[in-house]
Amino acid sequence: MRAAARRGCAAIAIAASALTLAAAPRPPGPRPLPAPHASSAPLRAPSVSFPATQVARLANGVTIVSQTTADSPLIGTQIFVPAGLLQQTPDAAGIAGVTAAMVLQTPVEGNATLSETVAAVGGSISYTLAPVDTHYYLECRNADFPRLLHNLRSALRHPAIAGLPAARAKALSAIEQLTKNPLESAYAMIRQIRYQGTGFAFPDSGNALSIRRLSAADVRAYASSYQRGGGTIVALEGAVSPAALAAARSEFSDFSSVAAPALTNPRLVERTNQVVEHRNVTVPWVAVAYEAPNQYSPDFAIMLVIEALLGQGGDVNALAFNSDAAAPAQYVGAYYQYEARPGSLIVFLDGDTGNVDQAIHDLQGGIARLRTTGLSGDLIAQAKRLALGNFYVSIANLSEESWLLGRAAASPDGAQFENLLPQRIAAVSAADVHRVAQRYLSKETVALVLPQAASR
Structure with a gap:
């Protein structure tokens, strides 16, 4: 998950001049490599590190994969939809994040939004923007899962357009904050060069010009474009029951079987x-x-x-x-x-x-x-x-x-x-x-x- 604090770094120095990134200033001159303390015995990893997996592929291409953990009272589900930052066109950078934010704020039971409905039963729901997909994470009790998954699927199908102004304002605020964060700025500069010609060349929140231009029709078209079986994965962990698996099959059986379009290749970086x-x-x-x-x-x-x-x-x-x-x-x-x-x-x-x-x-x-x-x-x-x-x-x-x-x-x-x-x-x-x-x-x-x- 996203780091909120400074991480440790540079456990091993590989250069004679020392690559110890968080070290205090030191006198000039070479620093010796650390003395090895690892055993000389060959390193072996276990042949099986994770539980047995069940995999089902629907006729439309949706993959449903699950692992059951007997000691967990909860079920956690990641839904990968082919609507990532690389699927955005450069002139619509930010639409992935705006659409995902609207999904969570879509009313699903009366006036209660998806986020409110999940929270009301002690569950949690969030989304993460990734280069090739957006993944929605739903965690709840097994008994609540079919109903909440249905609500999520409904919101994915028709994000509430009334939420566009609020989602746009949130994205514009995130863009403004990025300019004040040197870490985020440096990362954005790297992406702008290394992923030219793609939606990933822009920060996750997009850019102000494209965000302001987004219309309700743009969001509807984008939401329709990611409802494809190819590239959609439903991954379930924890207290996975037959009813939960049946709910996943039912909710995503109506996705289109049309293959997702190929990703745009970034411009090749040929020099320093x-x-x-x-x-x-x-x-x-x-x-x-x-x-x-x-x-x-x-x-x-x-x-x-x-x-x-x-x-x-x-x-x-x-x-x-x-x-x-x-x-x-x-x-x-x-x-x-x-x-x-x-x-x-x-x-x-x-x-x-x-x-x-x-x-x-x-x-x-x-x-x-x-x-x-x-x-x-x-x-x-x-x-x-x-x-x-x-x-x-x-x-x-x-x-x-x-x-x-x-x-x-x-x-x-x-x-x-x-x-x-x-x-x-x-x-x-x-x-x-x-x-x-x-x-x-x-x-x-x-x-x-x-x-x-x-x-x-």
């Missing part, structure tokens, strides 16, 4: 880029980005190990817009956006680390070492343990479990993806890290957010 903005901030913020494989690439597990070497700052949802969480004010470390196509590996630095120029230099030195020098087996083993730990720790509740299950169902491996990934991480070698670093970590994009009165 640097962009600078001056904002009313007290310390500089820097984001350095590289191309990375997406989550279904054969190179995905290897890049997760590289992310661990650089110091993971948070999971893939840390910077995604979530209706239940505030935008993060701070984030330092590596951020792997693997849901986008292509993916991006971004390292965030801030002025609290001391000398920003030195921090960038250290990072570039570390990347160069990954690309040109084979790392020791002990260092790779440490990074793999960190990557495995990050993976398991990131799955701590029904929301995260159902998100992972839905992600697995969308993969070429199917539901077994979530059991295969830990094994693939454990199998990564130093040669794999070297190869993937050479392939992806070359053309960097540097975004600098500087105090208004300062220059770099």
Whole structure:
């Protein structure tokens, strides 16, 4: 889920000049690599890390996937609809978020909105904007699930147009706040360059011009466009009963069987880029980005190990817009956006680390070492343990479990993806890290957010 506070970073230094992103200022000179303390025994992941999975595919292409947990009194459901930020056209950037906000505020039982109806029975509902989909999360008691799922499906079908002014105002406010947040600004600058020509080139809330132009007809057309079986996944975790599965089949059986249109490919980044903005901030913020494989690439597990070497700052949802969480004010470390196509590996630095120029230099030195020098087996083993730990720790509740299950169902491996990934991480070698670093970590994009009165 979205990070609201600063995360720890840089557990392993990979450059002789030290890539320790949150360290205090230090004397010049090389810093030795940390002494390895990992066991020399080969790292092995369990063959099965998650419960047995049931998968059903409706005639229209909707996938329903479930895992039952006997000790949970609740059911958590992620509904992935093919209405993500990459499905937006650039001139309608922001429509995904506006439409999702309207869905939650649609009256479903008398005058009670969907959000109010769910809250009245002790449940919760939220949405998260992702590059290739918007996922709605519903958590409630099993007995309430069929009724609440029906309400959600009704709101998805016909978002209340009366809610457009409020949703538009909320989006415009979020856009204004972004300009005051150096972290969000740096991330937006990276996306603007790396995803040119797509809706993901803009912040999750869109841009003010396109938001002001949105009409009721635009929202209706967008809501109609995502009601397709292909790309729609209903992932259920917890107290999943036959009645809950029957409700999921019934509610989504009327989706169109027409295939979703292909995603627009961003303009290829063929050279190193640097962009600078001056904002009313007290310390500089820097984001350095590289191309990375997406989550279904054969190179995905290897890049997760590289992310661990650089110091993971948070999971893939840390910077995604979530209706239940505030935008993060701070984030330092590596951020792997693997849901986008292509993916991006971004390292965030801030002025609290001391000398920003030195921090960038250290990072570039570390990347160069990954690309040109084979790392020791002990260092790779440490990074793999960190990557495995990050993976398991990131799955701590029904929301995260159902998100992972839905992600697995969308993969070429199917539901077994979530059991295969830990094994693939454990199998990564130093040669794999070297190869993937050479392939992806070359053309960097540097975004600098500087105090208004300062220059770099």
